[in-house]
Amino acid sequence: MARRTSGPKKKLRRGLWSPEEDDKLVNHIAKYGHGCWSSVPKLAGLERCGKSCRLRWINYLRPDLKRGAFSQEEEDLIIHLHSMMGNKWSQIASQLPGRTDNEVKNFWNSYVKKKLRQRGIDPATHKPLPLAAEGISSRTAVFSDAELILSSSAAAAAAGRHMPPPPVAASAAESYVYSYSHSSGGASDGSLQSLSGYNSNSKQTAADHLGAAAAAGYLQQEQDPAAAAAAADALHCGPSGAPAVVLPSVSSSSTLNSMAGLSPAATTTDEQCTNNCSSCSFHSGLEPWLELGSTSGYYGAALDELKWSDYVFDGGYGGQPGQGIYGDSKDAVQFVDANALSSSSWCLN
DNA sequence: AAACATTCCAACCGCGTCCGG
DNA sequence: TCCGGACGCGGTTGGAATGTT
Incomplete structure (x- = not known):
């Protein structure tokens, strides 16, 4: 200069x-x-x-600042957006009318981080902390290099309200499954970093990681190997061990993809399912790309998805349904007005 | 009541990007 | 194409407020 x-x-x-x-x-x-x-x-x-x-x-x-404490709705939204975008505070704040990036950042650093750690979630990656994961990983996998495999049925379940309540086995399948992989040529600090660090030259990488980032840390592992196998079957619309890689509706939404600079077409969908099954949206005819505009839209589902990590960290399926995802007790779905979400405040321009 | 520790948040800093000359 | 100014962003810091001993 x-x-x-x-x-x-x-x-x-x-x-x-x-x-x-x-x-x-x-x-x-x-x-x-x-x-x-x-x-x-x-x-x-x-x-x-x-x-x-x-x-x-x-x-x-600025006169349009909201000020005051963050609501539970805002908190959940911040957590969710952070799981997708990483420390993109300005982008996160842009989804919260009246909030500034600085405010969101401070809120995250002073409150949310702590809360997530208490719940055994690494706030940076949204994955289980090593200690929290230890008990699980000793049975199944190590997560640092884990690749998230998302089931179409999980996506459908997340989209959710189009389907009747799943039976117990299906409920067990209502989860994301990490596929252990040692072959990560990328960052060892998890997929979220990859996402948050993506740039225009690596959109495919971002797309690859979007699903993982969207659901990062929302790990479900079966206590019962047989149930796990059954769940895996149900999830992967194929033989266990040969999962179809599918993104959940939350990350599939055009809006959320656009948030991450992606288009649905840039991501993997059920169309990759090559098995003739009925549990994935590809074969069941369910629309994987949910639209905004109804309370059963993807975003409510997205937040609903978030909730189930509580089942992992709060004592498994014995936990209280409806308990908020990282949070304490909110039904994250209810506060989301999908119509409102489709309003201008939700456009990233 | 005082000293110390911790928390929280407003403000700063440095860097990257954009844009006009 | 280069340069410099303006702007925006994310990380960090300083200090006031609050809690604890």
Whole structure:
């Protein structure tokens, strides 16, 4: 950068803003708008840098800010979006009207992280923490390099309300199954990192990981190997051990894909199911790409999906149904108005 | 009541991207 | 094509508020 040659730099104020400074900034922007931020402090009579003014306005003074504590709905949404996007705070915040990226980030760091850890979930990867997973992995798999295999029936179950309540065995199958893989050529810190770190040159990678990221950490393992095998069968619409790789509806939705910069076409679907079965959407005729606009739409289902991790960490299927996913007790589905979700606030543009 | 520890959040910092000259 | 300014983002920090000993 070029060195500034004009006169001695005026000492700029830093630190907390005084009410007087706030007034000046608010009045100025109310009258003239912010225009070029670098000129705002001068025009508003503030001894701050433009950057500081911008930050103050965006994070604190903007009239459309919600402020106050985050609701359970917001919390669940943040967790879900974080599982898909990683630390894309601005993108997450854009889905929360009245919230700023800074606010969301602080909320995450000060509260949600802790809460997830308490529940045995790694907040960075949304996968079980090593200790939490230990008991499970000793029976089945190690998860660090695990590849998430999602069943079409899980997707359908997640989409859910199109189907009658599953029988017990199917309920057991209502899960995501990790397929253990040592062959990860990628990051060892989990699929979510891969997703959050994707760029335009690696959309396929992102697509590959989207499903994993969407459901990352939502691990279900069967206590009973026979039931597990049956579940796997039901899940994978084929012989156990030969699972079809399918994304759940949550990550399949065009909206959520668009959030991640993906199109449904970029992701894997039930169409990969080559087995003649009736449990996947491909063969059962269920639409894997659920539409927004009804309360049974994908997003409610998505949040419903999230909930079942509680069954893992809260004592298996003996746990209380309806207990919130990472959270405590909310029925995550109810608060989501899919119609509202399809409104402009849900468009990423 | 005082000292210390912890939590929380507003603000800062550095970097990347975009865009106009 | 290059350069520099403006902007936006994510990570980090400082310190006020709160809790604990």
